[in-house]
Amino acid sequence: MKPISISAFASISPLGKTSEEVWTSYLDDNHRMTKKEFKHFSEWVSKISDEDLKAIEELKKSDNKYKNLDNTVLFAIYASRKAIEKANWKTGDDFGINIGSSRGATALFEKYHEEFLQNGTSSTLSSPTTTLGNISSWIAHDLRSNGPEISHSITCSTALHSLLNGVAWLQAGLCDKFLVGGSEAPLTEFTVAQMKALKVYSKETEGYPCKAFDLSKTRNTMILGEGAAVVCLENEISDKTVAKIEGIGYATEVLKHNTSVTADAECFQKSMKMACKNINLNEVDAIVMHAPGTIKGDSSEINAVKKVFGNHEPFLTTNKWKLGHTFGASGLLNFELGLLMLTHQKLIEVPFAQAQKKPKKIQKIIINAVGFGGNAVSVLISK
Structure with missing residues (x-):
């Protein structure tokens, strides 16, 4: 695209x-x-x-x-x-x-x-x-x-x-x-x-x-x-362009339960790979996760990141610890966080999370969201 x-x-x-x-x-x-x-x-x-x-x-x-x-x-x-x-x-x-x-x-x-x-x-x-x-x-x-x-x-x-x-x-x-x-x-x-x-x-x-x-x-x-x-x-990149959408990804996984995704979030693995299909995975600097605050929801998404990126560790963050889960609006509020981090060249940390290595520059960020039914979306944005 x-x-x-x-x-x-x-x-x-x-x-x-x-x-x-x-x-x-x-x-x-x-x-x-x-x-x-x-x-x-x-x-x-x-x-x-x-x-x-x-x-x-x-x-x-x-x-x-x-x-x-x-x-x-x-x-x-x-x-x-x-x-x-x-x-x-x-x-x-x-x-x-x-x-x-x-x-x-x-x-x-x-x-x-x-x-x-x-x-x-x-x-x-x-x-x-x-x-x-x-x-x-x-x-x-x-x-x-x-x-x-x-x-x-x-x-x-x-x-x-x-x-x-x-x-x-x-x-x-x-x-x-x-x-x-x-x-x-x-x-x-x-x-x-x-x-x-x-x-x-x-x-x-x-x-x-x-x-x-x-x-x-x-x-x-x-x-x-x-x-x-x-x-x-x-369609047109211009002087008012805040950022660019470089890739999109989506996937739905076979349900094991009405509300849950698999332990390694196969849907996120597929959607992130699709969003990044035209770049080197090492170019991804950060991921704004869906991370709803549930045990399985958080861990499965992180497992998916590890499966996709291997030794490369993008900076991980989420905003639900601060503003809660806004259901259908949450993906775009995640997107807003990604845009603001790109604009200000500053990564927002989760205060109680383990310290992570930060990239020197923030060039590419993945935004994630998933809903009941295992329907994941990943969007790759860049400066």
């Missing part, structure tokens, strides 16, 4: 709502998790700050139709506005949109379903505001774009699958520009209860609630977060 230009990126998450705020957050060793009181229990979550949520409230008031939208959609609209502004794309331009979500309008769907159970009737807007397709559709409405609109859910690798779609359209010559990303607002009692039922939710009471990339942990420590992240992709 020819390199694809990343002309801008934007996000809103527990780390902040501007690239400057996000990078500043990465430079400290503090997590962004708090206890949230639900009806039946209290659990750790990683939520967008009350100050940053004011921007979402303002967005909600900017159009009377937006007051009925779920935060999953509003987060995505907010980030998309910021991204196209940075890329100097204009409202009404011809560009494609593919913003995915693992679960979609989670809070709104649960609210409408509870109303139905109580009253036996459904609200008028319950269907159009809870379909997965309404994320990209509302962004297209907000930005008045004229290109194709795509929405999908492929569990926790959704955002990187959106990126794969954008790359494919650009490579095919069907579009010159594509806005891709993921959004998730899953901090509801039912969603947290589902993760607890899987026995993956953190029970830590002191220190870091999520121990992603801590290979000595003896219990699972996943924690849910929320947010949205998007990137602007273009």
Whole structure:
């Protein structure tokens, strides 16, 4: 494939709502998790700050139709506005949109379903505001774009699958520009209860609630977060290019269990090899791992890295110890970390992880994501 230009990126998450705020957050060793009181229990979550949520409230008031939208959609609209502004794309331009979500309008769907159970009737807007397709559709409405609109859910690798779609359209010559990303607002009692039922939710009471990339942990420590992240992709490399996509990889492995990957994450082995097929593996300086904070999830991915890279040891990092697992948005928030490390030429360490050898320069980084079903994606980016 020819390199694809990343002309801008934007996000809103527990780390902040501007690239400057996000990078500043990465430079400290503090997590962004708090206890949230639900009806039946209290659990750790990683939520967008009350100050940053004011921007979402303002967005909600900017159009009377937006007051009925779920935060999953509003987060995505907010980030998309910021991204196209940075890329100097204009409202009404011809560009494609593919913003995915693992679960979609989670809070709104649960609210409408509870109303139905109580009253036996459904609200008028319950269907159009809870379909997965309404994320990209509302962004297209907000930005008045004229290109194709795509929405999908492929569990926790959704955002990187959106990126794969954008790359494919650009490579095919069907579009010159594509806005891709993921959004998730899953901090509801039912969603947290589902993760607890899987026995993956953190029970830590002191220190870091999520121990992603801590290979000595003896219990699972996943924690849910929320947010949205998007990137602007273009065919042409130009003076506004932030970084390049050099390779993409994807794979699905045969399931042994509904929720797990193999001990050596065969899917990641295949996806990383595919993403790097046109380079020497020794050129990879760092990998932003999926690393959800579970025992098997973390160890299997590291085993896959060892299988693929052998004696070459890329610097490994993850962000889930800081902002939690944002489901369908997580791949693009990983991508954002990779872009920021490339831009600032500084690697972000996991504070409780074993010290690693660092490359003198950061030229190429792999971004990983995987979801239920063993569907892995790896993306190779470079300066």
